[in-house]
Amino acid sequence: MPSFDIVSEVNDVEVRNALEQTNKEVGNRFDFKGSDARVEHAEKVLTLFADNDFQLEQVKEVLTGKLSKRGVDIRCLDEGNIEKVSGNKVKQAITVRTGINGDEAKKIVRLIKDSKMKVQAAIQGDEVRVTGAKRDTLQEAIALIRKSVTDYPVQFQNFRD
Incomplete structure (x- = not known):
């Protein structure tokens, strides 16, 4: 996945x-x-x-x-x-500041769930893991987060197929 x-x-x-x-x-x-x-x-x-x-x-x-x-x-x-x-x-x-604190992580998870995309987001410490069935939906999720989160810098790592 x-x-x-x-x-x-x-x-x-x-x-x-x-x-x-x-x-x-x-x-x-x-x-x-x-x-x-x-x-x-x-x-x-x-x-x-x-x-x-x-x-x-x-x-x-x-x-x-x-x-x-x-x-x-x-x-x-x-x-x-x-x-x-x-x-x-x-x-x-x-x-x-490094890491995504709890409130910001919850906002990211809520944003992803409210978008009705077929992906799941889970908070893991000071990062958020997003999983999905298709690569294209994950790329849409990345675009959504880049557009929505402007208060602090975010990077996307460990993109796995």
């Missing part, structure tokens, strides 16, 4: 490379000379540091530009609140 998995993943190597490029560009830019602007990476959290709110926005723009150039979808970024560290210095935590 043909099947495929719907996942939401991010290439960690590309994220790390974009982060290093961002730190290098921020270190070389004239408007950041003498400032403490940088990006740190721990697990799935990127922490942006800057001297003021304007510089923080500039660092964020550089980071999103580098991520998009390296093929990382920026819809997977969850921005936290801007916090004051000391004096004028500020920081912001940005979480890199």
Whole structure:
């Protein structure tokens, strides 16, 4: 029986490379000379540091530009609140989301069931497996999900005949 998995993943190597490029560009830019602007990476959290709110926005723009150039979808970024560290210095935590959480997976399953296609969807951890009798119906399901799910990036893996 043909099947495929719907996942939401991010290439960690590309994220790390974009982060290093961002730190290098921020270190070389004239408007950041003498400032403490940088990006740190721990697990799935990127922490942006800057001297003021304007510089923080500039660092964020550089980071999103580098991520998009390296093929990382920026819809997977969850921005936290801007916090004051000391004096004028500020920081912001940005979480890199991976996997499809329970509510989003339920919405995908409901979308597939409501479409009346002859496919079955099942939640398996942080991914959704879709099975069907024909390859064409699975491709229709992929098209439906690509059109409907726009809040976060989704990929389709393990397409088996």
